Amino acid sequence: MLKYQQIALDIERMIETEQLKRGVKLPVLEALMKEFEVSKSTITKALDLLEKKGVIYQVRGSGIFVRGHKRKGFLSLISNQGFKDSLEEFDITSEVLELKIVQPERYVRDALDLPEGAEAHYVKRIRYINGKTLCVENSYYSKELIPYLNKEIVTGSIFHYITEGLKLQIGFSDMYLQVGKLTEEEAGYLQLKSGDPKLSAETIFHLNNGKPFDYSMITYNYEQSQFYVQSGSYLR
Amino acid sequence: MLKYQQIALDIERMIETEQLKRGVKLPVLEALMKEFEVSKSTITKALDLLEKKGVIYQVRGSGIFVRGHKRKGFLSLISNQGFKDSLEEFDITSEVLELKIVQPERYVRDALDLPEGAEAHYVKRIRYINGKTLCVENSYYSKELIPYLNKEIVTGSIFHYITEGLKLQIGFSDMYLQVGKLTEEEAGYLQLKSGDPKLSAETIFHLNNGKPFDYSMITYNYEQSQFYVQSGSYLR
Numbered sequence: 001m002l003k004y005q006q007i008a009l010d011i012e013r014m015i016e017t018e019q020l021k022r023g024v025k026l027p028v029l030e031a032l033m034k035e036f037e038v039s040k041s042t043i044t045k046a047l048d049l050l051e052k053k054g055v056i057y058q059v060r061g062s063g064i065f066v067r068g069h070k071r072k073g074f075l076s077l078i079s080n081q082g083f084k085d086s087l088e089e090f091d092i093t094s095e096v097l098e099l100k101i102v103q104p105e106r107y108v109r110d111a112l113d114l115p116e117g118a119e120a121h122y123v124k125r126i127r128y129i130n131g132k133t134l135c136v137e138n139s140y141y142s143k144e145l146i147p148y149l150n151k152e153i154v155t156g157s158i159f160h161y162i163t164e165g166l167k168l169q170i171g172f173s174d175m176y177l178q179v180g181k182l183t184e185e186e187a188g189y190l191q192l193k194s195g196d197p198k199l200s201a202e203t204i205f206h207l208n209n210g211k212p213f214d215y216s217m218i219t220y221n222y223e224q225s226q227f228y229v230q231s232g233s234y235l236r
Numbered sequence: 237m238l239k240y241q242q243i244a245l246d247i248e249r250m251i252e253t254e255q256l257k258r259g260v261k262l263p264v265l266e267a268l269m270k271e272f273e274v275s276k277s278t279i280t281k282a283l284d285l286l287e288k289k290g291v292i293y294q295v296r297g298s299g300i301f302v303r304g305h306k307r308k309g310f311l312s313l314i315s316n317q318g319f320k321d322s323l324e325e326f327d328i329t330s331e332v333l334e335l336k337i338v339q340p341e342r343y344v345r346d347a348l349d350l351p352e353g354a355e356a357h358y359v360k361r362i363r364y365i366n367g368k369t370l371c372v373e374n375s376y377y378s379k380e381l382i383p384y385l386n387k388e389i390v391t392g393s394i395f396h397y398i399t400e401g402l403k404l405q406i407g408f409s410d411m412y413l414q415v416g417k418l419t420e421e422e423a424g425y426l427q428l429k430s431g432d433p434k435l436s437a438e439t440i441f442h443l444n445n446g447k448p449f450d451y452s453m454i455t456y457n458y459e460q461s462q463f464y465v466q467s468g469s470y471l472r
Contacts, residue, residue: 023349023446057408057446065446067408074412077465113259172293172303175465176310179415179435179458197433197458199415210259210293210301222415222433229313229411229465 004045007036011046012055015066026056026064054230075129077175077201077227091130094155098124101143108140111204111215119143123154126189134224136189139216146213162213171208177201182219190221197222240281243272247282248291251302262292262300290466311365313411313437313463327366330391334360340376347440347451348378355379359390362425370460372425375452382449398449407444413437418455426457433458 001009014020026032032043047064050056057065075090102122109118121141127134139158141149146162153161162168177199184194198219205214237245250256262268268279283300286292293301311326338358345354357377363370375394377385382398389397398404413435420430434455441450 023448025446057442059407059444059446062445067410067446071412077413171295173467174303175467176307177313177461177463177465179433179456179461181433197415197417199435206293208295209298210261210295210303212259220415225413225415227413229413231409231411 003038004042004049007038007042007046008049008053010036011050012053015055020066022066024066026066028063071228074226074228077229092134093128095126095128096123096151096154097126098122099149099151099154102140104140108215112140112142112212114142114144121146121149123149123158125154129224132224133190133192133221135218135220136186137216137218139214142211142213145207145211158214168213169208171206171210173203173205175201175203186219190219192221192223199225239274240278240285243274243278243282244285244289246272247286248289251291256302258302260302262302264299307464310462310464313465328370329364331362331364332359332387332390333362334358335385335387335390337379338376344376344451348376348448350378350380357382357385359385359394361390365460368460369426369428369457371454371456372422373452373454375450378447378449381443381447394450404449405444407442407446409439409441411437411439422455426455428457428459435461 011020011026020026027035029040029043033040036043047056047058051058055067057067059065100122101119103117104112104114104120104122108114108120109116112120114120120143123137123139123141125137125139127137141158145168146166149158149161153165159170163170180198180200182190182192182194182196182198186198187194187196199222201216201218201220203214203216203218204212205216206212247256247262256262263271265276265279268283269276272279283292283294287294291303293303295301336358337355339353340348340350340356340358344350344356345352348356350356356379359373359375359377361373361375363373377394381404382402385394385397389401395406399406416434416436418426418428418430418432418434422434423430423432435458437452437454437456439450439452439454440448441452442448
């Protein structure tokens, strides 16, 4: 673990144990540099990491504040780490129903900026949380950007493979949510009844060079659908 | 309109008309300064505004890229402007069912960091989109931070009053989403059937000094629940 990650962890623990309470203003940079005996750039990196994790909130010209902790039992809805970041708290597993290379239809090509005839990995999975069905997922990965996938990779975290195995950096995502009623097919996968409520999420994930690499359609089991959405300071 | 806002608008129009396409890298700062004949700080402000609006995407050390446009017909789910920013596209109105000062219960006080006996404005509204029920909302506003509300204000945009009338700056928010089935009472407000799907959103909004000022519980009509959620570069 790098120094700045250790400092971020130390500060996070102080927040978890409420030595630092929600709404409290953190000491100024100079005081933090002195306390941790590190350079300004190390402290800045630690604070940037904490802000990305939603643990603190930086206000330009005003200071750095402690944010509240998310409630237990809620999954982060927009996480570019897939559900991987929730694995400490939840036991998430995947059952792969299909993995094949396809020439996707127009709407998928549009989402992924692919020319006609381009290839993509198609992945269909059921995901389980603590042994219950969480969602059924249909995803398309651009083969140009993600040349190789196999069953082992898609049984685990595909995003983990992309960032750690391929060393690609994930950038931003656009998600479209809709609430509706389960079709009979979806209900079958989720072990629910046709007509039960559902949350559908359609997401386009981009690498940090702006290229879309994953188009995914997920239907969630409403009984397990407890999500946390954090708006950041970028909305200020 | 300030110079940087005008530049932001000019760039946004170039994106809308696809003179600048999704995924394209913007010219470097120096070139933009030259093109618009302004200082570096003006260009930087314009780009920051565009990033906040989700129109561009800045990658440190790599460049600035054009993001795609959100699809029409979707409301932004996490907007610290309430629905106000959607008003160009949608016709959103409110029917105020209740507006009164209360001493809120424990769970509301916890969310708003209020001591026992503290007062809050309680607002119950039905919101309509293009003439159809969009949601039923129960909100509590800390009276300490928002001393005054009246029916005229809550019939319009409360957030607009807070930012323009009180000149307060809205900071971050924490939202908890759940999908479930409508109760009979909720169904009545939304003109739906008991047992129909619903999306419930519980949100704590904070000012940019870290203080929570609004705790709101919203139940959405699933037929109108089409939401857009944009993850920003802060998740990188």
